[in-house]
Amino acid sequence: MTRLHDAELAAAFDRAAHGYDTLVAANPGYHAHLRRSARRLGLGPSPEGLRVLDLGCGTGASTAALAAVLPGAEITAVDASAGMLERARAKRWPGRVTFVHASAEDLTGAGAGAGSGNGGQGGTGGPDEGGTGAGIATGTGAGTATGTGTATGTGAGIGTGAGAGVSGPFDAVFAAYLFRNVTDPDAVLARVHGLLAPGGRLAAHEYTLSGRWAHRALWTAVSRGLVLPVATALGDGPLYRHLWRSVVEFDTAAAFTDRVRAAGFDRVRALPLPGWQTGITHTVVARRADRPAGPR
Numbered sequence: 293m294t295r296l297h298d299a300e301l302a303a304a305f306d307r308a309a310h311g312y313d314t315l316v317a318a319n320p321g322y323h324a325h326l327r328r329s330a331r332r333l334g335l336g337p338s339p340e341g342l343r344v345l346d347l348g349c350g351t352g353a354s355t356a357a358l359a360a361v362l363p364g365a366e367i368t369a370v371d372a373s374a375g376m377l378e379r380a381r382a383k384r385w386p387g388r389v390t391f392v393h394a395s396a397e398d399l400t401g402a403g404a405g406a407g408s409g410n411g412g413q414g415g416t417g418g419p420d421e422g423g424t425g426a427g428i429a430t431g432t433g434a435g436t437a438t439g440t441g442t443a444t445g446t447g448a449g450i451g452t453g454a455g456a457g458v459s460g461p462f463d464a465v466f467a468a469y470l471f472r473n474v475t476d477p478d479a480v481l482a483r484v485h486g487l488l489a490p491g492g493r494l495a496a497h498e499y500t501l502s503g504r505w506a507h508r509a510l511w512t513a514v515s516r517g518l519v520l521p522v523a524t525a526l527g528d529g530p531l532y533r534h535l536w537r538s539v540v541e542f543d544t545a546a547a548f549t550d551r552v553r554a555a556g557f558d559r560v561r562a563l564p565l566p567g568w569q570t571g572i573t574h575t576v577v578a579r580r581a582d583r584p585a586g587p588r
């Protein structure tokens with residue numbers, strides 16, 4: 293089977309975590325494009341206390357983009373792969389960044405957390421101050437833990453708790469290369485909608501093909517000619533075969549904007565990204581509509 297789902301996908305990311313940063317560093321524009329998509333949230337210079345969710349944060353590339361673009365924001369970074377999160381956690385983060393081990397499917401809406409996780413208990417001081425550090429809260433329940441803990445040392449800590457979860461409302465959700473990976477994108481969009489404050493922003497940075505033959509052919513050429521041989525040599529062939537096929541089989545940019553609109557978002561637009569990713573990768577930006585979708 294080419295496509296991977298849920299637990300087997302998380303396990304593939306666990307295995308691939310060691311080489312992930314090397315592979316994306318070889319992808320021209322990867323980090324700059326993430327920062328561009330983060331700016332496209334349209335939040336401006338973020339006021340203190342702005343709450344942003346980085347869904348599918350991986351090894352932290354998207355988290356770093358958000359931290360750079362939104363210097364006042366509290367960032368909750370969530371991922372289903374413990375291995376990817378471990379790589380993220382090992383990096384240097386300001387104290388306003390928290391990592392949570394959870395699946396997007398397990399997140400609940402604003403204030404709906406039922407658990408009582410103690411995520412982030414081990415949050416140990418960030419490198420730049422002796423104050424609060426970046427913690428990791430683990431668990432799949434719908435809890436109220438935030439994962440930020442009392443800092444006592446250096447580096448990012450791990451907090452665990454059966455109910456460690458994520459509570460909205462968030463001012464924005466950023467999802468870079470996530471939706472194409474989930475089994476039920478509509479269900480995850482509904483979760484995201486529920487986690488956002490009314491008027492909250494979504495930016496989905498995603499491989500969403502234009503629908504033109506040339507872009508699909510370029511994607512297949514890059515995947516089969518470059519990415520797959522390198523990834524296979526690193527032992528990560530199955531994950532990158534999944535990458536190739538998941539992009540070909542996922543929504544076009546236009547279809548994805550329709551899907552986002554149907555989930556109750558308005559002001560939905562697919563914005564192109566430059567370079568070889570033109571027609572291959574887009575930022576789909578949207579706003580949680582103040583009122584439910586449908587007849588008014």
Ligand SMILES: C[S@@+](CC[C@H](N)C(=O)[O-])C[C@H]1O[C@@H](n2cnc3c(N)ncnc32)[C@H](O)[C@@H]1O
Binds near residue numbers: 371474
């Ligand atoms: C291609 S990586 C992108 C990581 C990061 N956002 C970036 O821009 O580099 C996709 C990430 O999404 C995570 N992921 C996939 N499905 C998920 C799900 N259902 N819930 C949470 N994370 C998920 C994977 O574990 C992986 O770390």
